[in-house]
Structure formats: structure tokens, C-alpha cells
Amino acid sequence: MVKKKVNKTKKELGIKAEKDEYSEWYTQAIIKADLVDYSPVSGCHILKPYGYAIWEIIKEETDKRFKKLGIENVYFPLFIPESLLKKEAAHLKGFSPEVAWVTEAGKRKLQERLAIRPTSETIMYSSYAKWIRSWRDLPLKYNQWNNIVRWEFKHPIPFLRTREFLWNEGHTVYATKEEALREEKQILGIYNEILINYMAIAGFVSRKTESEKFAGAEFTKAIECLLPNGRVVQGPDFHYDGQIFAKAFNIQFLNKQGKKEYVWQNTWAITTRMIGIMLAIHGDDKGLIIPPRVAPIQIVIIPIFRTKDKVKVLKKAQELDKKLKFKTFLDDREEYSPGYKFNDWEMKGIPLRIEIGPRDIAKNQVIVVRRDTGKKEVVKLKNLDKELIKILDDIHKNLLKRSEEMLKKGTITAKNMLALIKAIKNKKLVISEWCGGKECEDWIKAKTAGAKIIGINEQAIAKGKCIYCGKKAKYVVWIAKTY
């Protein structure tokens, strides 16, 4: 009887779905962990303090690295006049279906409607054209951290597919093609480091096909991530714009020889989508697991006491909370039992828990429990700081290793359409070869119920035949369903 009652309670409080029931699990995990909430507007979600704090850490670490490259932060307006947005044809074509417009203010209709930025190339580059005159003005390396709106019509998923999201948009300008191209390694290097060293995510870099590249770019490269449900999500990206925007916006400079030249440009971004990717990859049946280096709370301290020990235990717990050189949180709420707290913080994904009770105090020790493996360990107080560093580090490594394994296990090679279709059905990321033809790309999508060519693997050389038409293949590509 008692057991039944306990189980019921547990179900109602915690996450009802197991991670296999993927969509259910994801939604419940992030909502119950109190990271986000829905708003009255479809596709626009509220980032609550815990969720926003994760973004702040990602942002801060990324921004530090940008600054080391001499990149400066700026802020451009949210509104873009229609005439500006129209200046580059491919860019307009790519974004126009998803642009939200402001057409009136108060009772008046605006003379020219204003786009809510879907990205800021057009408004920034109209200023760049004014600001850049001589070779001395270059390179110009600006970035902004802001929000953008792209009015998606597919059903929204918090973090992963939202109509408004937060990101950085870097917009750099160089005098030569070589300099511009050199930036690719620097920027993707930073993004990759953030993914690996902070978010514990193993991704892969792909070059987008012509139909999937950024509207207005010469090429797009992106770090792609595989989710446990077999879908690939595009993470941070880098777009080499060449002189496309330079010509549309007439961004020219006088070179050292006194000749006019068009500039060379890049744009690049990391978005709040990464948070969703990270949570989806690391979580388990109990809820979220936040990697230690991006966790707003790294260690939760839970005092355990009988009434007679209360003062003594709380005092010791408070000491620990103050002394430890980590982001700690002391959960001294008296209205909850320890068991409740354990479950609550596990759901929220706090990487480490310290339990301290009378028995531990007597022995000068604490119990340390890690979220990723659930392993309990007794640690002596005098070694605590050193041990915690080690354990947190190990949690990070373990999560990264799991992510690498998941990517490896989730990837298979297919040499014909039958194998491809089967693999996609089995929720795999597929490696194949492709002739480069747009028709074959479209057919692959049609025959696999919507899987796309994610991008080209530039590290590999095609040796076989195109998976669709059978002609000589040009590229090794990844194929999967996406968000």
C-alpha cells in the first residue's frame, strides 16, 4: 500500500516519460527543471533564470574568446527598412517567407514597413558602406549579442525551433580574400572549443550544399550535432560572404595603391539552440544533466539532520557552502525531506551533490554523489577541494565521451538507396557519396521521407558512385533528418 502511494507521488512530481519517448521526455525535462516556459505567443518561449544563466555562461566564455581576436561588440537597431532588406536578392529570397513586419505605429500606418531583423547583414552593411573608406579602416571586426525573429511555421520546440532566439552575429570585413578565409579556422575553432570543453558535445563540421547554405553567402560551414532521436541539428556556423554583400551595398575601400576595391566579408553565429542540443544529448530518465562548466550551480549541498543535530549540521553545511571554490548552493529548506531534494536536484541536472549529516561530521567527511553515474563516494574534508576538482572534471570527460560514442554509434555508411532508406528509418546519421547534383539532392529528400544532405565532409575524398544516380560521386556527405 505504502509503496504504491510513493510511486504515484514520484510519477506526478518527476518526469513521466523515459528518454526513449523522446519528445515527451524533452519537453517535460526542460519545463520541470524550470529552464523555460511557454508564452502566449506560439514559438516564443520564456527563458527563466536557470535557463538564462546557462546562456550567460556560454555567452561570456564565447565573448571572451572573440575579444582576444580583436572583435568588438556593437548594437544595431532591431528594425530594418524594407528597402534595405531588398538590396541583396538571394538574401531576400532566403529570408522573406519568415520575416515579421511592423506596418503601423499607434493609429498611423508607416510609410515604409519595417522588418524585425531575421539577421542584421542588411542594416549593418549599409553603415559599413559609409564607415569604410580606406585600407586603414580594415579589418573591421564587429559582433553583436542580440535577439532575432524568424517566423517559422513548423511546430515549435523550446530552444530547438523557436520564432525568436538569442545569438551572436559576427560581421567582419577584410581587405583580401585570404584574410577573410583565414578567419574560418579561428571562429569555428572557438565554437568547437565551447562545444567540447564547456558543453561536452561532440559534433562534426560540414560544408552546406548550395541549397542549404546561408542566403547570400559563398559558402556555409557548420558544426552539426546528432540528437538521441537520430535528428541532426545545425549548431554554430560560419558564412564566407565573399564580395556578394560588398557589391550589393557598395562597400569599397581605397587600397594602398589608391585603387577602389570591394571588401571581403564573413558572418558567424552561435544561438540559444545549443542549450537545447546540450540538454537533449546529456539527459537521462531522471531528467537533465548539465555539464559542470556551464552549470549555474555545480554543487548542491544537502544537510541531513535529526532535530537534535540541526544547529551543528547546518553550521557545518554553511561553512562548506562559503568555503568551497565552486558554484555551490546550500539547500537548507526544512520543509522538504532529503529524498525529495535528491530527486529535485537530479531532475534539474546539477552535476554534483554533497550530503552532510551527523555521521559525516563525526568522521570529518562528506558524501559526494555525481549526477552522470549516480556513484556515491565518501570524501574526507581535508581532501575535499582537490577531490571535487577531479570529480567535476571527470564528469565533464565522461559526458563528452558519451556524446562521442553516441555520435559514433549513431552513424553508419550506406552505399545504395535501400540501405539509406533503412538507416534513416532506424534513426541513423548516414554517410554516403553524392554527385553534387541538385536533382539527386531533392530525390534523396523525397525518397527518405524528408532526410536532407546535412553537408559535405571536406576531410574525406569520394571514391565511389552517387547514392542516387550512380554516376561518379564528387563528395562524401552526411544525410539525416533535421530540426
Next chain:
RNA sequence: GGGGCUGUGGUGUAGCUUGGUUUAGCAUUAGAGGUUUGGGACCUCUCGACCCCGGUUCAAAUCCGGGCAGCCCCA
């Protein structure tokens, strides 16, 4: 792009088929008090809900239409 399902306190739900006897029930959370505390403790009291607009009707949480929101499946 096409099809389907759903919307009741903060959360999970009962009631809807067959409109009225419901002061909209239960559990949980939250608030107050008390007893507890090593894996979701317990008692007493209290607060809190029919998504919105319109229609049908003597009467709508319940039936109908539209909107908004959430979810699923297919291309």
C-alpha cells in the same frame, strides 16, 4: 504543405458521450501551524481552475462555429 488529437487551480487529473442535483470532485504543489528528516514523510487549516470570442438553449465545462495555444503523424 496535408491529416489527426487535445485544452478544467502552479502541476497531474475526474466530470463532457446522454446539457440541469457540482458550492466543478480528487491528488499534488503553494501559504499558516505542528511533528519529522541518510532516496520523493505526516497531521490540521487555508488559497487556487472550466483557453478566448460568438452561437444554440429556460439552462453550456459539457453541443456547434471561429480564433488562440499545445501535441502527434505523414510529405
